[in-house]
Amino acid sequence: MNIAPIYRREMKSYFSTPIAYVFIVIFLLLAGVFAFYVGGFFPRGQADLETFFAWHPWLYLFLAPALGMRLWAEERKTGTFELLLTLPVSMGDVVMGKFMAAWTMIGISLALTFPMWVTVNILGDPDNGVILLSYIGSFLMAGAYLAVSACISAATRNQVIAFVIAVSLCFAFLLLGFPLILDFFRPWMPESVVAVLGTLGFLQHFQSIIRGVLDLRDVLYFTTFIALWLYAGAWVVDHRRS
Amino acid sequence: MTPEIQARNLIKTFGRITAVDDVSFMVHSGEILGFLGPNGAGKTTTMRLLTGYLRPDGGQAVVCGTGMSSDPVKAKSFLGYLPEGAPLYPEMTPAAFLKFAGAARGMKGSRLSDRIEEVGDLVHLTQVWHQPVETLSKGFKRRLGLAQAILHDPQVLILDEPTDGLDPNQKAEVRDLVRRLSRSKAIIISTHILEEVDAVCDRAIIINEGRIVADGTPAELEALSEYHNAVSITLSSGRENDLADLLGKLPSVRNIELSDEGNGGKQILVIPEDGRAILHEVARILGGGGFEVDGFRQERGRLDEVFRKLTTGIQSHRQEGKP
Numbered sequence: 433m434n435i436a437p438i439y440r441r442e443m444k445s446y447f448s449t450p451i452a453y454v455f456i457v458i459f460l461l462l463a464g465v466f467a468f469y470v471g472g473f474f475p476r477g478q479a480d481l482e483t484f485f486a487w488h489p490w491l492y493l494f495l496a497p498a499l500g501m502r503l504w505a506e507e508r509k510t511g512t513f514e515l516l517l518t519l520p521v522s523m524g525d526v527v528m529g530k531f532m533a534a535w536t537m538i539g540i541s542l543a544l545t546f547p548m549w550v551t552v553n554i555l556g557d558p559d560n561g562v563i564l565l566s567y568i569g570s571f572l573m574a575g576a577y578l579a580v581s582a583c584i585s586a587a588t589r590n591q592v593i594a595f596v597i598a599v600s601l602c603f604a605f606l607l608l609g610f611p612l613i614l615d616f617f618r619p620w621m622p623e624s625v626v627a628v629l630g631t632l633g634f635l636q637h638f639q640s641i642i643r644g645v646l647d648l649r650d651v652l653y654f655t656t657f658i659a660l661w662l663y664a665g666a667w668v669v670d671h672r673r674s
Numbered sequence: 675m676t677p678e679i680q681a682r683n684l685i686k687t688f689g690r691i692t693a694v695d696d697v698s699f700m701v702h703s704g705e706i707l708g709f710l711g712p713n714g715a716g717k718t719t720t721m722r723l724l725t726g727y728l729r730p731d732g733g734q735a736v737v738c739g740t741g742m743s744s745d746p747v748k749a750k751s752f753l754g755y756l757p758e759g760a761p762l763y764p765e766m767t768p769a770a771f772l773k774f775a776g777a778a779r780g781m782k783g784s785r786l787s788d789r790i791e792e793v794g795d796l797v798h799l800t801q802v803w804h805q806p807v808e809t810l811s812k813g814f815k816r817r818l819g820l821a822q823a824i825l826h827d828p829q830v831l832i833l834d835e836p837t838d839g840l841d842p843n844q845k846a847e848v849r850d851l852v853r854r855l856s857r858s859k860a861i862i863i864s865t866h867i868l869e870e871v872d873a874v875c876d877r878a879i880i881i882n883e884g885r886i887v888a889d890g891t892p893a894e895l896e897a898l899s900e901y902h903n904a905v906s907i908t909l910s911s912g913r914e915n916d917l918a919d920l921l922g923k924l925p926s927v928r929n930i931e932l933s934d935e936g937n938g939g940k941q942i943l944v945i946p947e948d949g950r951a952i953l954h955e956v957a958r959i960l961g962g963g964g965f966e967v968d969g970f971r972q973e974r975g976r977l978d979e980v981f982r983k984l985t986t987g988i989q990s991h992r993q994e995g996k997p
Contacts, residue, residue: 437777441763448806449765511761515822518725519778520751673728 434521438529439536446537455499459541462491467548479556484548485566485642489606489635492538492577497598499537500581501591503530504669508589517673527666531575531582538574542567562644569641572654573634577602579661586668608633677702678738678752678830678860684723685732686716693719695884696733701860703829706852708875708892709864712985716884717864718758721834724862725755738829751779754828756836760819764808768799768818771807775822793821796851813844820848824855831861837870849874868977871895882985896975898983900928902949905956907942908969914940920959926950939968949975 446452463484467473471483507513516526552558581598588594607613609630617626637650677700686694694716701707711717722728724735726742726749735742740749763771772793776786794800797817802810807818820836836852837845852861852874863874871878872892880888880895888895896902909917918930921944931943946952953972960967
């Protein structure tokens with residue numbers, strides 16, 4: 433395993449360009465706006481963070497593809513793709529290093545929302561176990577969005593295309609359990625497959641986590657999802673070299 | 675001694691186009707191989723196959739005894755590679771970039787920092803050490819690409835047009851550096867600058883439409899030229915036509931080319947049949963006829979003419995015709 437050099441280079445690149453700062457600031461701003469204005473944090477009169485976390489799936493829908501679209505598309509554009517692939521580093525390490533760095537960016541942003549947690553603890557007596565669980569669930573879900581975005585980024589050198597396709601795909605996965613998406617599959621897929629698809633949406637799994645239900649299956653769902661998409665991403669990178 | 679680089683029947687196709695068609699060659703340590711060919715001939719693709727960026731559709735690349743397809747990470751560890759156009763991360767500084775390249779190759783601590791300093795001096799990068807790459811001139815970028823390739827002191831160095839876009843001083847500098855490095859390395863340089871082959875390479879391969887059309891030392895390639903062993907004579911006496919007539923009667927002369935040198939001087943180029951040595955015969959005629967000669971020289975052959983002959987099938991003619 434030789435992930436560290438790739439990871440460190442990616443992190444350095446985030447912080448030596450405005451990407452890191454813009455991303456973190458926008459993330460915090462939007463997270464706040466959603467929780468306070470759209471979600472109605474105060475009128476609700478409850479000392480919990482459910483209104484804060486409930487908007488995360490929609491926040492990530494745009495921010496994760498924005499972060500993921502450059503992962504490979506940019507390397508292709510600058511030609512550094514060739515440099516990277518001729519270093520004595522395995523494909524798995526490169527894919528992991530890049531993904532982990534982008535995921536860390538979301539992790540940092542998420543960690544910087546701690547004033548929310550401080551606020552509810554001042555205002556009342558929330559269930560901090562549920563909050564911790566929600567943070568973990570949110571972070572896992574962000575990873576799932578990113579893994580999809582990274583894979584799409586590997587398939588094109590155009591960042592706009594990467595972004596648009598990644599957002600659409602993430603949207604489909606987000607609402608996979610809902611009629612909007614399932615109706616699309618129903619006419620041409622066996623009902624049993626549609627039923628299985630219906631259980632694979634981000635939203636059901638995330639919602640069960642933020643309600644405080646610790647079900648290992650939800651965690652397993654997200655980690656498996658991430659692993660599969662990373663694997664797919666590595667395959668795409670490997671087969672689209674020139 | 676096993677060769678450091680072995681290309682064994684490499685084949686690469688893109689759709690219906692065969693970019694590299696059954697290319698085989700070897701490069702030993704201490705040797706600099708020049709890779710020549712017109713644009714689109716398959717030079718870059720061949721290099722990409724050797725460095726493991728592309729996978730061949732047939733044949734294999736072997737670096738220091740390790741097959742690129744059987745153990746790519748190990749095979750790549752022997753390589754230093756400057757890809758075409760010297761791609762770099764625009765936001766990184768040379769210092770950070772070299773640190774990354776070294777770390778990715780498993781170097782660390784003082785060994786890495788000492789080596790970065792050494793290489794920075796070697797390619798004269800230190801003055802831009804902390805400037806982002808995107809603000810650097812083409813010459814500095816190319817040098818940084820080169821620094822990255824030689825950082826880990828690799829046994830094999832593959833440089834795709836290392837002097838492209840550099841000014842004449844920088845070109846000379848890079849050539850000097852490559853020559854100095856060559857003692858302990860096997861080096862491949864691609865170029866379309868023919869003087870470069872004469873200046874740096876021990877051997878050259880000319881590639882056209884994916885196939886090797888010539889493989890030899892620069893002198894051997896020059897010998898393929900129709901100008902090989904031609905004799906050029908410069909004179910100002912105004913008797914050039916008499917001389918041309920006399921020379922044209924020699925059985926070993928195939929062709930005579932007459933051209934103006936400016937200032938009333940004339941040049942006669944005597945081209946032999948099959949590259950035969952005709953220097954002495956020509957000299958006898960000059961002496962016998964009492965011609966006053968300003969210059970007298972035997973040509974080695976012209977690489978550019980060989981290059982054109984082999985890559986277009988057309989022979990160059992400067993031509994007046996045999997009188």
